[in-house]
Amino acid sequence: MTAFTGPTEQHRRTRRLETGWRFHHGDAEGAADPDFADDDWRPVEAPHDWSIEGPFDPESPAGSAQAFLPGGVGWYRRELPSDVEGETVYLRFDGVYRDSDVYLKGEHVGNRPNGYTSFNHDVSGVEGSETLAVRVDNTDLPNCRWYSGSGIYRHVHLIETSALHVVPWGTDVRTPAVTERRARVDVHTEVANDAEEAAVCTLSTTVYDPAGEVVAEAATEQRFAAGQQHTFEQELAVAEPALWSPETPERYHVRSVVHRQDPDGTAETTGEPVDDYVTQFGIRTVTFSADEGVLLNGESMNLKGVNLHHSAGALGAAVPERALERRLETLAAMGANAIRTAHNPPQPELLELCDRMGFLVIDEAFDKWRHEKTGKFFEEWWREDLAAMIRRDRNHPSVIAWSVGNESYDHGEAEMLDDLEMLVEAANDLDPTRPATYGSPAWGDGHEGILKNAEAVAERVDLFSGNYMEHHYDDLRERGVDVPIVGSECRPFFRGSGDDPLAFVPPNPWFDVAERDDVVGQFIWSGFDYLGEAREWPSKGWPTGLIDTCGVPKPPAAFHRSVWSDEPMVEIAAFDPARERAPARPAWSWPALAGHWTFPDREDSRGFVHVVTFTNAETVTLYQNDERLGVQHLADNPDHMIEWYVPYESGTLRAVAETDGEVVATHELQTAGDPARVELDPDREAITADGQDLVYADARIVDDDGVVVPRADHEIECSVSGAGDLAGVDNGDLASNESYTDSRRSAYHGTALAIVQADRSPGEVTITADVEGLEGDEVTIPVQAPE
Incomplete structure (x- = not known):
């Protein structure tokens, strides 16, 4: 993969408004007024999350759902830059939690209730140095099932363009026909003429390959009336395309340049360039099949995924790009290749990283739909919010499906099914190139009710996403469900059996993917521990993820590395019942495994320690203080958990993994002494x-x-x-x-x-x-x- 070296946008200006903000926690009458005195407000930078500053309070109205942290009302103020020159100017907010009102020069610009949606406000006419004020209302707590954060917790952009310009998120790049020799690239570009007079526009579209070389060009002319908007449809061809995949995440770019001519002129030139817009995309094909699962560029593959919430431990909800990159690096080392954005649109940087690092994404819009608090604004705003997500994210090659919702509380009821049809139809209209799905829980009146509800959902989606439904896959197929299946939420250790959704059977839920051609993949709940959705005080969050809030994989994560990664590995973990853990829901918990060999209470008694080794090699030999304890074969342990009972001695416990008689990986634990x-x-x-x-x-x-x-x-x-x-x-x-x-x-x-x-x-x-x-x-x- 090579870095893009082609031109960037040269005829528009986009700036992040990161510095210069002043913040006040609490309501402030008159704070939108440019003359309001904010000298005693605290200087902050955006993105900013005020809730993470605490304090934790067991009496907080946010409760366990949102980590016992404060919400409330907050105000932000700053001046626009003094050198604003665009004929058309937009303010773009990548996310404000929640119910934000934006004011400029004391005048109300707009409101956006949804705290996860990106949105644009047209503020054309500004000349620079105007006072920008944002009121954020996160008082109706809890309004989310996990930690949301509060404030302008994603980036803010100032975009200056010509009156004749590509509208926000106005390009739609599709690759409907791809072979080794040629890729067809369809580019739909929405251009608006905000001027008070007519204009003639030529749209020049250039495709750059991953090295920044021009590989395709097109130009189309269109006459615009004042205030008119038009969608250009151009078909281009790229020879010998470099295909995007997790192994080769090659990215192309489209540069759309808008040229303006005199509508009364006769010149044959393309006119003056007044706006341009660069769009990153990838050339790939994705096909979902009820027989073969998912085919990427014609090759069958499994989705080895995790569910990922938007917060990041100590950083709260204001998450810099490097924190996201570090998370994806950790997941990639584990062999993961897919993310489900549970349960709302992510910040844009996550998808940009997934494009670059080769992750596949199910991009999710909503949780709960019409629930009293989580869905308070659903009826009025669902269409605009869904469109914002799809228009913003549709050019990311990493995005392979749209999820229109998750676990609606009225699951299976008539209104819920009507909502599902409505949302799927809207998603298909906005983007017919990707399947639409919904996180379908194992809810219903008994076993038959669960299957009836799941079947009704399957009839209305393009891809059936089952939450904790692995033990129902065969039943669904027998009932005639013929759409592809993915495990959209899967426990990392427990798998249901028969009518019991929590019955443990030795094969991990992963094997429902590995051993079936008709199941697309799985998404573990959850990839990382996260704030909120806690069981009870003093727990502040969900503690049973594969990776803790510090970004450190827990010992059970080695199981997934052993089945997801081809990199030879072996890892030892010891059962430690005394290991301190936050209160958790047992059904999502592994046994108490620890990555250490320090058990002083067993030193004199020669007590046994239950040990497990995870590996993808053929054999593991275990040594304690260089004494060979034995060898075991992975083939004799189909659940990938090789268990041992070791008579404890302080010192070193070492595992040696071999394939074809060659050592391919080692791992050891050492007994610790006193803190030094x-x-x-x-x-x-x-x-x-x-x-x-x-x-x-x-x-x-x-x-x-x-x-x-x-x-x-x-x-x-x-x-x-x-x-x-x-x-x-x-x-x-x-x-x-x-x-x-x-x-x-x-x-x-x-x-x-x-x-x-x-x-x-x-x-x-x-x-x-x-x-x-x-x-x-x-x-x-x-x-x-x-x-």
Whole structure:
């Protein structure tokens, strides 16, 4: 894969409004007025989430659904740049949670209730330096089943164009016919003439390959009346296309240049370029089949996916791109290749990363539809919100399906089925190139009721997405369901059996995908632990994901790496019933596995420790202190859990994996001694001075040999100096009452995390970790100027 080197947009200007904001938590009468005094308001940068600052409160109206964190009303104010020059000007908000009202020069510009939807406001006529004010109302709590955050928690853009221009999200690039020799590329481009006089427009469309070379061109002329909008439809061809796939995520670009001519002139030239718009896309084919699952570029594959909420631990809902990239890197190392955006449109940066890194995406619009609080604005806004998601996201090659909803509380009832038909029809109209689906739960009056409801859903969707329905797949096929099936939510360990949705049977739910051609794939609930949807105080979130809020894979995640990844691996985990865990819903929990070999209570008794090894190699040999304990074959353990009972000795437990008699992977655990020091381990050697980039520094309590002390819970003081700031602290413990925005965090299972964000000036940032009674540590990271 090569980087795009073609031209960028040259005849429009797009700027992020990140700095210069002032914030007030609480309502403020008259705050939209340009003359309002906001000198005592707090300076912040956008994106910004005020809820993550806390405090946690068991009496909070947000409750367990939204992590016991505050909502309320908040105001933001700033001045527009002084050099605004566009004839047509838009303000684009990627997401404001929620019920936002935007004011400019004291005048109301518009309202948007949905906190997850991106939206545009036309503010043409501004000249620069006008006062922009945004009121955010997140008082009707809880209004979401998980942590939503509060505020302008995604990017804000100022877009300046000509009066004759490509409208927001106005390009639709499709590749309806693709062979090795040729790809047909259809480009639909919506152009508006906002001027008070007629115009003649020539739209020049150029396709650039992944290296930035021109590979196709077209030009079309159109006469516009004043105020008219027109959709250009152009067909181009690309020879020997480089196909997009998870293995080769090659991306092409379309540059749409709008030329304006004198409507009374006779010149044969294309006219003056007044606007251009660059669209990234990929050339690929995706086919869903009830017999073969999903075919990408004609090749059968399985979706190895996770459900992903929008928040990111200590950062709350204001998540910089680097945090998303780090998450996807962790998932990719596990062998995952797919994301379901549970249960709302994600921030745009996630899809851009999925395009670049080769993830497939089910893009989801809504949760619960008409529920009293989560769906308060559904009736009035569903069509506009759905259209915003599809128009914004339709050119991403990573997006392979639209999900129009999830687990409506009136599942199976007449109104719900009518809503489903309505939404699927709208999605198909907006984008006929991708299937529409809905997260269908295993709900109904007994076994027969569950199947009846599922069958009714299957009749109305293009792809059946079943939440925890693996044990019903055969029944659905026997009832004549003939659409492709995907496990849209799957437990990481439990699989239902017969009428019991929680019955554990040894094969993991993954094998319902691996052993069936008619099942497209699975999406684990959940990929990462997340805030909200907690079981009970003191838990603040969902603690049974494959990866904790610090971004560290838990020992059970090794199972999925063993079945999802082709990279040879072996990993040891020990059953540790004493391991501290936040309150969780047992049906989504693995047994208490731990990645350590420190059991002092077994030292004298020679008690046995139950151990499991995960591998994708042929055999595993286990050694304790260089004594060979035995060898086991993966073929004898079809559930991919090789179990051992080891008479405990302190020291080293080592697993050696072999295939065809060759060692392909090893893993070992070492017994920890007494805590000696805190050790910092940053995840990057340098970061960029753009005000957004991050470095994650693990802070570990270790013994003299550098082994993590698994039950150490020392309080770690983190400090930052130089060209960066402390963005948050975490330890993965969702039952902790410690603030994510403090400088102190207790170690949990021996570790904590400091997240440091770069300033906007180059230099160095120094991170220091101190623990009372132990040796501290310090690391310095270069903060480099943007390229």
